[in-house]
Amino acid sequence: xxxxEREIPLxxxxxxNPFLTGxxxxxxxxxTADELSVxxxxxxxxxxVYLRNGPNxxxxxxxRYHWFDGDGMVHAIAFRDGKATYRNRWVRTNGFxxxxxxGQAIWPGLMDRPDPSVPKxxxxxxxxxxxxxxxxxxxxxxxxxLWYQCGLPYRLEARxxxxxxxxxFRGALKxxxxxxxxxxxxxxxxxxxxxxxxxxxxTYNVVSANGELIHQSPIDLPGPRLPHDMxxxxxxxxxxxxxxFWDPQLLPKNIHKVTYYPNLPSRFAxxxxxxxxxxxxxxxxxxxxxYHVVNSWEDGDEIIMDACRVVEPRPQNASGEGELARxxxxxxxxxxxxxxxxxxxxxxxxxxxxxxxxxxxxxxxKLRLGRKTRYSYNAYVPKFNGLVKxxxxxxxxxxxxxxxxxxxSEAPFAPRLNAKGEDDGYVVSFVANVNNNSSEVVILDxxxxxxxxxxxxxxxQRVPVGFHALWVPGTKLWAx
Ligand SMILES: [Fe+2]
Numbered sequence: 001x002x003x004x005e006r007e008i009p010l011x012x013x014x015x016x017n018p019f020l021t022g023x024x025x026x027x028x029x030x031x032t033a034d035e036l037s038v039x040x041x042x043x044x045x046x047x048x049v050y051l052r053n054g055p056n057x058x059x060x061x062x063x064r065y066h067w068f069d070g071d072g073m074v075h076a077i078a079f080r081d082g083k084a085t086y087r088n089r090w091v092r093t094n095g096f097x098x099x100x101x102x103g104q105a106i107w108p109g110l111m112d113r114p115d116p117s118v119p120k121x122x123x124x125x126x127x128x129x130x131x132x133x134x135x136x137x138x139x140x141x142x143x144x145x146l147w148y149q150c151g152l153p154y155r156l157e158a159r160x161x162x163x164x165x166x167x168x169f170r171g172a173l174k175x176x177x178x179x180x181x182x183x184x185x186x187x188x189x190x191x192x193x194x195x196x197x198x199x200x201x202x203t204y205n206v207v208s209a210n211g212e213l214i215h216q217s218p219i220d221l222p223g224p225r226l227p228h229d230m231x232x233x234x235x236x237x238x239x240x241x242x243x244x245f246w247d248p249q250l251l252p253k254n255i256h257k258v259t260y261y262p263n264l265p266s267r268f269a270x271x272x273x274x275x276x277x278x279x280x281x282x283x284x285x286x287x288x289x290x291y292h293v294v295n296s297w298e299d300g301d302e303i304i305m306d307a308c309r310v311v312e313p314r315p316q317n318a319s320g321e322g323e324l325a326r327x328x329x330x331x332x333x334x335x336x337x338x339x340x341x342x343x344x345x346x347x348x349x350x351x352x353x354x355x356x357x358x359x360x361x362x363x364x365x366k367l368r369l370g371r372k373t374r375y376s377y378n379a380y381v382p383k384f385n386g387l388v389k390x391x392x393x394x395x396x397x398x399x400x401x402x403x404x405x406x407x408x409s410e411a412p413f414a415p416r417l418n419a420k421g422e423d424d425g426y427v428v429s430f431v432a433n434v435n436n437n438s439s440e441v442v443i444l445d446x447x448x449x450x451x452x453x454x455x456x457x458x459x460x461q462r463v464p465v466g467f468h469a470l471w472v473p474g475t476k477l478w479a480x
Pocket of ligand 1: 179
């Protein structure tokens, strides 16, 4: 059964923008659908909700549309008792509501210049619309939709996708939250940083399991930076000062030119979980940029961090000239899996490449975040045409390709009910098909990764290509 909950006519036209056409094109309907047709069988021990965030713009941009500008929309599929229900909803951010009221776009986009005549926006330089379109985490009973450039966390009911408002941690949140906040499943704590163009250029924060902001510290940086992710271990947090940031000469002129500085080192701040700036131990490594961390843990005197290291942080124009080509080049996200070892006793850093293949969008068994893990599930980039399962212990790689014309989404690991080991469960992904403009959900058995899906759930509408995804186990959502 399919129910159209709401339709919002789209006032944006694609023009020549590849991020508004084909599998990237936004959808206009919010729907709820069950009794979906399935190829194969949905496992009875797969219980929970797979949510994925991404941009879904409504209004014609004031200037040029950048893929990162679109209003956040979450697509989700809930699995229980071998059945599935799909729904999609825009995140009702303050910016979304204001533009609905105005009937047009208010804020400029990432490829435009800041406009001082519009209401103050959000982000590390405060001039963009906070779309909450980037990441999703689950903390204290709710999903939180987060934004890549530091925004307000929007609380969502994970089963219905209803936006419940801004999560401000009982009024204690005075700044913002970066996209990649971390939840330690052992303690229930939420750890995050934010970054800004004015001092303090970064803060580090810890929120308790029940939503109280229990620790905050400014972190000294030499200037405004653009870190994307962080890592946690049982006792430490790792923050990043990487040599890719807005040109500091141009920033005062309101020009935001992302620039790579290959003569600067990569710097990693390791600090105790409840530590402040004076407790930070800085490690210097070879220059690089990292979008996403797989996992990190403690091993004797060392902190181990696995992450996807960008192959060429200075992208050449993919094809043609101009800002559109520059955007495409940056968005290729080509990276390889590396391991960093930070020795807390000697201060020495070791860096080791794990694989030649270009993969990104890493996921792992989140129940073990910050503890030693053996497996990572990554997507091939830039095409997102398949997934790989890395086994760090055996040094092996298993692969599943989606097939011609099919593009996946970030694919979180979903532990099966009463799981017995780290990879005892499933890997779940939306897959969009360019051949018939449709979407489905594929469910892979993580232990038998290359065998292909155990089930393919057909969706009644296309899920546009998007950003990060989340698995919320049913044990957190339904009384057992
Ligand atoms: Fe990200």
